[in-house]
Amino acid sequence: WNTAISTMYDQCQAVGRDRCLMVHYEQLVLHPAHWMRKILDFLDVPWNESVLHHEELINKPGGVILSKVERSSDQVIKPVNMDALTKWVGQFPDDVVRDMADLAPMLSKLGYDPLANPPHYGLPDDLVADNTKRI
Template structure:
């Protein structure tokens, strides 16, 4: 690092170079746009660094009841959530989610916004308006028509799927649900741990 500094390559120069590299990759991933957007949950592992690299950037974190997340990943045959390592996956979800929430709070509400998936499903108008206000973008009715122009039913959002993880036919066993309830701090932090299983998402979302 000393030699770099002596050569005039400061931390600012390096940050600008890395930011330009990332921005170029994102630009080349799609058509020209006024604002660049990239959907990658793993990017939140570097939230504080990205906040430095992109001082005008904003970050939206979609949070969901972790029990639903794990059940969904098992159903989608995610190799990280096989029957042999579900417990490990649960603990990983808790660690990652807790860290993201902490980092999001650290960089501030003007730069990072948490949106509950359940609230987006139950009250899309309110949640989309919240996102648009955060991004300083105008309202567009098309945003309420998600999936209507597609024949892919697997992309549609259904209210009745919110508590599917707690049903008798769920791929998430009662033992794993109990394990999450006892060991996942993020569930408690997000208010998902209630006396009800599944919790009343309408109440959680203040609808």
């Protein structure tokens, strides 16, 4: 994980801010309107409110067709929610959690606390909090 993230980080830095936009997944989940506006602006794509309600377009005419056998399809059909943000907590052995700062130094470089288990990413927008309650 650390090597892959480090490589992507270095590549992004090398091409510069006008060609690579760093987006932290957790912040995209917690604040989708803010980050989707930023991403679409970066890509020079006009804003469309439907990006905040992708689940309403799944398997609909003119929408997105999902595979029935793809493992992540069951997640994609849901509205943006916080379930995945801490789903990994408790899945790593104690020695890995203890040594996380040494095993994954990119966590600190990207602003994460490698010892925070579970981490605190901040408070969600109301839309995301409501979505999480509904699912």
